[in-house]
Amino acid sequence: MPETTTPATELTSQYVAQVTGDLERNVKEQERLTTEIASLQERLAAVQHDHTVLVSIQQALGVTRAPAQTAAESESAAVPSPRQKTGAARGGKRKTRTSTASPQQAAPKKPGAKPANAAKAAQVTLVELIRRHLLELREPRSAAEISAALGQAHPERQFADKVVRVTLEGLVAKSQAERTKQGRSVFYTAPKSAAAPESKTQHAETEH
Template identity: 60%
Template sequence: MPDSKTPTTELTSQYMAQVGNDLERNAKEQDRIGAEIDALQEQLRALQHDHTVLTNMRNALGVTDTATQPAPEADATPSVPRQKATPQSGAGKRVRAKKTATAQDTEAVKKPAAKKPEAAAKATAAKTTQPTLVELIRRHLTDQSEPRSAAEIATALGQAHPDRNIKTTVVRTTVEGLVAKSHAQRTKQGSSVYYTTTDAQAPAAAAPAADDQAEVS
């Protein structure tokens, strides 16, 4: 009897170990996909914001173009049918004169109003010149003398930019993209991962060389 129970116990242990590994891989995959979804959502919000700004600018430019076009009534007035009687011809001239004056007044009213949407579009465009998350991360890493983790970067950027909802998962995905493009470097200390910018590596590497030359001399 003891011999028959031993294989069953070993098989159960193997299943438990496999299930534990599968659960761990599943949790990591959920974290990875969740971070990608957060990054995509932030990119979508940025694109929607840019779309709104561009639409407002296009509408403003469209209003300006319409206001500067000549009134169609002024060009169409010469094509008046011939009048049989002199009094009717004079009445037609008065009607044309009234139409021309009305068109000129309408154009004079539209021109000052067309400047407002253009100014509003310029002001809106000026507000959109905010740095992207990639630029903020690269600037932060460049200013740091030591490697920083994704959580530390997210905390620092959140304090510096409280109006932007900066999450650690989004920062980690973004900085990993910089690592893939060789714009940042990843180092691992135990179970923690830290990041530095590649721009800061050159001065640090040149310093030991200068010290070696000084020792040789």
């Protein structure tokens, strides 16, 4: 019996030593891998931080992210990248076409001189227009006749008879127009003091 137990004990001790050695190596391998994983995680965090910084700089420079996407795709597959580059080139051509077309679209804005002249004419007040018209009259005219004459002379503006009549009454109150009444009708003319110089000039012209 002692002879059989001795080899078994030695065999058990060998297994124990081997298992103990394997456990020690396993623990050391776990420690090594844990250290490598921690180091890789730190490197990954640093790389991600650099990526965030580069993207913010790219956006600040006004560069689109299309080139970065094509580069990433070119690493995974070489075929799709030329298609996207050609698409980008086509997009560039389209942009140049739209940019060249913009001056042509801006060209038709030149005929805006007529509305500008109309706006300048509209800036003349109604009072001034009526005063000028009264100076040109040789006979008294009613408010309706003056309104119609102003409408023909300035078709871009609208003249209401009531507004013209109120304006004429205001000129009469300021002695810048004269009012005569014939029956129920009221007529307006320029004041004699304003019409006198014109009559003198007309008389001088007839003498020449």
